[in-house]
Amino acid sequence: MSRLAVIGAGAMGEALIAGWLASGIPSSDVVIVDAHEPRVREIEERHGVTGVSLDEAAQADTVVLAVKPHQVDGILRAAADSLGESSLVVSIAAGVTLAQLQGAAPGRAVVRVMPNTPALVGKGMAGIVRGERATDEHVARVRGLMGAVGKAVVIDEGHLDALTALSGSGPAYVFYVAEAMIEGGVHQGLTRAEATELVTQTLVGSAAMLAETGKSATQLREMVTSPAGTTAAALRALDDHGVRAAFLDAIEACRNRGLEMGKG
Ligand SMILES: NC(=O)C1=CN([C@@H]2O[C@H](COP(=O)(O)OP(=O)(O)OC[C@H]3O[C@@H](n4cnc5c(N)ncnc54)[C@H](OP(=O)(O)O)[C@@H]3O)[C@@H](O)[C@H]2O)C=CC1
Numbered sequence: 001m002s003r004l005a006v007i008g009a010g011a012m013g014e015a016l017i018a019g020w021l022a023s024g025i026p027s028s029d030v031v032i033v034d035a036h037e038p039r040v041r042e043i044e045e046r047h048g049v050t051g052v053s054l055d056e057a058a059q060a061d062t063v064v065l066a067v068k069p070h071q072v073d074g075i076l077r078a079a080a081d082s083l084g085e086s087s088l089v090v091s092i093a094a095g096v097t098l099a100q101l102q103g104a105a106p107g108r109a110v111v112r113v114m115p116n117t118p119a120l121v122g123k124g125m126a127g128i129v130r131g132e133r134a135t136d137e138h139v140a141r142v143r144g145l146m147g148a149v150g151k152a153v154v155i156d157e158g159h160l161d162a163l164t165a166l167s168g169s170g171p172a173y174v175f176y177v178a179e180a181m182i183e184g185g186v187h188q189g190l191t192r193a194e195a196t197e198l199v200t201q202t203l204v205g206s207a208a209m210l211a212e213t214g215k216s217a218t219q220l221r222e223m224v225t226s227p228a229g230t231t232a233a234a235l236r237a238l239d240d241h242g243v244r245a246a247f248l249d250a251i252e253a254c255r256n257r258g259l260e261m262g263k264g
């Protein structure tokens with residue numbers, strides 16, 4: 001296995017590291033860089049990977065940029081001279097375009113990836129965008145890495161902000177719904193622990209039905225909704241509160257924010 005560097009060991013960087021190690025990538029093949037020394041020590045202790053300098057990380061075969069979007073340009077410029085001849089730069093930063101990445105690392109092979117935090121448990125969903133200097137081998141390498149922690153699709157850059165609005169940010173919407181459902185259960189007299197168990201297993205079971213039955217979300221919702229029954233009463237309340245429209249607006253706002261971030 002070739003050497004893998006993760007620059008920025010925050011929430012998403014750590015989720016990827018944990019997922020990759022669980023998939024069988026040896027910890028000795030993974031190096032990290034983070035601005036905070038205590039964070040480096042924490043990740044080293046938790047995962048057995050090694051903290052190194054930016055220059056050393058830049059020499060890895062695959063260099064994953066997992067810092068905040070506004071930090072990408074400066075860090076990539078600082079690392080550019082140390083990148084190995086055949087190093088592949090993979091940016092997971094929302095909104096940072098291939099053109100911007102290529103401008104910071106001229107002549108280098110660059111790929112954009114939009115992962116999501118379920119990579120931590122091997123259930124991630126990632127979008128991959130190929131830069132003009134990336135070869136078939138580079139794309140296959142990134143597919144392999146992202147496939148090791150979930151599913152991966154190759155898409156056009158023009159669709160990456162829309163993908164971000166569904167799968168990149170999507171886990172937050174699901175957790176938001178989970179929080180609200182748990183709160184609803186507590187309001188009805190259940191303990192928080194009871195409500196959490198009921199909601200968690202309901203989400204797990206519902207996601208498995210979507211993934212495994214081949215039925216659409218609409219068909220699966222209809223299976224639950226008995227005529228004039230309890231579910232219909234609940235869905236009526238959701239419609240009265242405009243929840244469906246709120247999701248449409250949320251997804252549009254997310255995509256627009258990605259586009260805005262890409263303009264610098
Ligand atoms: N969180 C998510 O679900 C997803 C995030 N992403 C993308 O991943 C990237 C990281 O997001 P997230 O993990 O949430 O953010 P975090 O802030 O949790 O992680 C970024 C980490 O990089 C560190 N860092 C900052 N500057 C440097 C530097 N010069 N060298 C090394 N490390 C540095 C940060 O330190 P400090 O706090 O001091 O800045 C922080 O620890 C973003 O670009 C985001 O768009 C993509 C998909 C999903």
Ligand SMILES: O=C(O)[C@@H]1CCC=N1
Pocket residue numbers: 094164168169
């Ligand atoms: O909130 C963000 O900007 C990042 C990108 C996708 C998920 N989290």
